[in-house]
Amino acid sequence: MRGRFAPSPSGRMHLGNVYSALLSYLSAKKGGGEWILRIEDLDRQRCKKEYSAQLLEDLLWLGLKWDNFSEASGGLSGEFYQSNRDSFYINAFDLLCEKGLVYDCFCSRADLFSASAPHASDGSPVYSGKCRNLSESEKSLLYNKRLPAKRIIVEEKSCSFSDGHYGNQVCQLSRDLGDFVIRRSDGNFSYQLAVVVDDALMGVDQVVRGRDLISSTFNQLYLYEKLDFHQLPQFFHLPLLLSADGRRLSKRDKDTDMGFLRENFSGEQLIGKILFLCGCIEKEESLSLEEALSVFDWEKIKKDDVFCSTL
Structure with missing residues (x-):
């Protein structure tokens, strides 16, 4: 152990x-x-x-x-x-990119909290997926305004684990988590990654x-x-x-x-x-x-x- x-x-x-x-x-x-x-x-x-x-x-x-x-x-x-x-984080990030799981997100903090998506249990907004399907021309225009964060695509499926103290925990990933940031717009990697x-x-x-x-x-x-x-x-x-x-x-x-x-x-x-x-x-x-x-x-x-x- x-x-x-x-x-x-x-x-x-x-x-x-x-x-x-x-x-x-x-x-x-x-x-x-x-x-x-x-x-x-x-x-x-x-x-x-x-x-x-x-x-x-x-x-x-x-x-x-x-x-x-x-x-x-x-x-x-x-x-x-x-x-x-x-x-080490770059290697992991590159692997996720190679799998087609990472996309640019140009949303500001204000954009996230003004979205109509439900909120996670910790009070943070569940991302709506707004930037997931942007066209190249749309991304090009947004690049002129701000640098993007990098989000990972989260699948629509359940996830569960047995906590050693609180027992079974269950989550519906896309509904309860949403696509989450793995690299910030300043280049720093996220805590989660x-x-x-x-x-x-x-x-x-x-x-x-x-x-x-x-x-x-x-x-x-x-x-x-x-x-x-x-x-x-x-x-x-x-x-x-x-x-x-x-x-x-x-x-x-x-x-x-x-x-x-x-x-x-x-x-x-x-x-x-x-x-x-x-x-x-x-x-x-x-x-x-x-x-x-x-x-x-x-x-x-x-x-x-x-x-x-x-x-």
Whole structure:
């Protein structure tokens, strides 16, 4: 088994990020597997090197040492940064183009949200397919106004998977997903494409992450199929940690970021707090990683989202 934690270094980690990191680590190690770290820094504008360095240091402070740790590079070698992996994404993108599955989309964000198409469960619009059948002359005119994003054609069929925590999940691809972007108009590859390529090539066969990404799993399974990756990971989704007023935790919430947490808790206190919040222990207490492994159990983890009103 090989699990992974794949954070985006767009700010300092918060409690929700650490929660996902810890539970993905425990799940992999409980099964006798490896746990690797990958930095998802595709967005060059928002992701900063200083955030990446801080992220590595915060994980090590908590005791979460990844199996692809590299002494020579100070913790993580370059091939585990997405910003260094464009050649792999280009190969995958070219394969999809060769299969006739990719087309130019000139729609703006405003165009997408003004369309009459239904909306996905995460609030994003399901693309109407407006640009799928543009003629060459129509595309030529639109090129003079803006550069296109690249979308993949999604078939009209059902997709399902069995989530390790929430059970069977079903989606009608064209109705619920629509054609989705695999390369942005600025040339950067999408999260959906990059995460599939990386997980497949890195041998990741267990993915543990927040339940807000359940719908993304269908995009990714579709790409696994079209890229001829036959080894699919097992997906486990976690209940979200919410603030007292019901908001998802954010890197803007300084009272839950790692700076605050490290000032107010030891690593063992924080591990115990997370295992208590998710339901693995009945009362809050300090736990070592070894103790956390002994009590970690998917059967105990809550399915409803968790309010962490006080820290």
